[in-house]
Amino acid sequence: MKNIKYFVGAVCLALSLNSCSDFLNEEPVSEIPAGDMWQTARDAKAGINEIYGLLRSTLRENYFYWGEFRSDNVAPGAPVMADQARVINNLMSTDEKCAKWTTLYQMINQANLAIKYVPNISMPDVADRNDYLGQAYALRALAYFYAIRVWGDVPLFTEPTEKYSEAIYKERTDKNYILEHVILPDLKKAESLINRNKNYERKRISICGVWAIMADAYMWAKEYNLADQTIDKMATIASKKGGRFVDFEPNIATWHTMFTEELTNKPSDDTPENDEYNSREFIFLVHFNMDEVGTNGYSYMYQWFSGSGNRAAVMSDKFMSIFDEKDMKGDLRKDYTVKNYQNGNELRKYMAGDISNSLNKTCEVAYPIYRYTDMMLLQAEARAHQGKWGEALDLVKTVRDRAGLNTLTENDFASEEEVVNYILRERQVELAGEGRRWFDLLRTEKWKEVMKPINGMEQDGNELFPIHYSHILENPKIVQNTYYGNTNN
Missing domain, CATH: 1.25.40.390 (Serine Threonine Protein Phosphatase 5, Tetratricopeptide repeat)
Incomplete structure (x- = not known):
């Protein structure tokens, strides 16, 4: 389910691809609507697995960048590992790869797709369908929980991006609002849906x-x-x-x-x-x-x-x-x-x-x-x-x-x-x-x-990571975290 067009809108937001709107305005040779890809229990399982795959991609390096390297637990290692040393030594710039939220927003979009389409999929056991839906809510909550801890205020999407529109260009939403009105409610929904007798x-x-x-x-x-x-x-x-x-x-x-x-x-x-x-x-x-x-x-x-x-x-x-x-x-x-x-x-x-x-x-x-x-x-x-x-x-x-x-x-x-x-x-x-x-x-x-x-x-604001400059270039509504100024490099 990785390469179908309904996913590209979110990729444009997350990857900050240049000329994305021009690309998306062209008619594709073949297009599979999102709804057609969420029809069976097998589709639901594949869609949920994709969210986990994106979480794995997100944390492959960022598990350490986000959770360890800025702490007093670690010190720089080999001189050749300059990228990591900048994070450890508090010398980050806006082009650090750990400052990108690309795969995190892909993960959020995939969760949004599951939340939209899984409830309409017929399955022999409704508990299985609810479990898939519960995992989607929990994974969306986890993705936003990482986002607000890393960048503070971030753009908020609770509906899937299935095609290009100006709606993908959003301002940042207050982190406390996201915690109170998205993360915790999503987890409450997941709590009511997860299959406790099978999962x-x-x-x-x-x-x-x-x-x-x-x-x-x-x-x-x-x-x-x-x-x-x-x-x-x-x-x-x-x-x-x-x-x-x-x-x-x-x-x-x-x-x-x-x-x-x-x-x-x-x-x-x-x-x-x-x-x-x-x-x-x-x-x-x-x-x-x-x-x-x-x-x-x-x-x-x-x-x-x-x-x-x-x-x-x-x-x-x-x-x-x-x-x-x-x-x-x-x-x-x-x-x-x-x-x-x-x-x-x-x-x-x-x-x-x-x-x-x-x-x-x-x-x-x-x-x-x-x-x-x-x-x-x-x-x-x-x-x-x-x-x-x-x-x-x-x-x-x-x-x-x-x-x-x-x-x-x-x-x-x-x-x-x-x-x-x-x-x-x-x-x-x-x-x-x-x-x-x-x-x-x-x-x-x-x-x-x-x-x-x-x-x-x-300095206040130094606790946050910079937002990668490419996200700001693509979306003029995104304002850089104050500690890192308004530069794009």
Whole structure:
């Protein structure tokens, strides 16, 4: 479904193709209307799969650009990796490839098409149709959630672009409006539609995946009670294997193997009722399998973090200093997370041993978008904000027990901020390399105090990425983020 004409309008917006209107005004030799491509259950499945494919394309590199490289977790790696170094050193310009929203808006448009056409498709089981529709709503919410965290205000499209019109040229919509009136309502719709009796996928969005995105969004909205309640719901979903569908993994050795074995070289499986993962930690992940994406679509996980010759980043001295703090000494996660190799502390969380020479061994991995320990620590933070320090620290204790560490008690803290900072440090170590740290600094408004001593980041607006100059050239209604001025380069 990638190459039909109804999709080109959104591509024009996202890619900012020059002379797009001239191209679209020409009559094609053959045209398949969008409605004709959404007729059967097979069409619906293919259409939803396309959204996941676009998410994978979006996050192949941007998982690190958007979620890790601007944080205090990393420092520049090899000098040849200049693109990544500019992001890490706070020297971005408006021509950075990570400043493009191309595939993200393609993803949004494909979700809009599914939301429009799937309800009219006849299927033997209406629950299957609802599940496809629920995934479309959840994926649209996730796409916009990334967009507002990266660029702030962004253009809003809730209807599909099926042919060229002036309507594709939109101004940016306030990020808080999008959060309140699009992201959270979309997730509520997904919650009511996802099939809880059949969808046990972790490579697709299950009901627990919906709740994970929703809880995260509530935390950004500072709706701490709602985030707390949403995370609690996950305990109600049972696995076909017995026990809970998502749960905490208490053993540190198994914690390690869930990254190195559960995520690596995983065979393709498109059967929603089959949960092919042994670990219940994972809620939603983006998987890279050579059979599915080919040798040009693999993960950048190892290429960017391994080997002194071309590694884009190493774990920073500031990150490594955490393990020297009194209550962090002996952290069992350290040796599983980082290895000093060729004069740099490399992220090794996703590697069972040393670097492999086999492309298949080193690049067939998955990016965890959400896992259960992430949710536990978010819930701890939510409870701290509600004055429930003891309950918050109980959750932290569970995580630190696995790491072989003691946990402070309520009496060790003098303020809510101290408790929250304690939890955020735990999130920083536990979720290192999982695309979460920079977003945590943004969400808690701590990016200035943390990053100013490192790369001088302190001016309002600097927390946002620039909008790629090509988007602004094509659409005069788009105004650049203020920190980056009005230049087009």
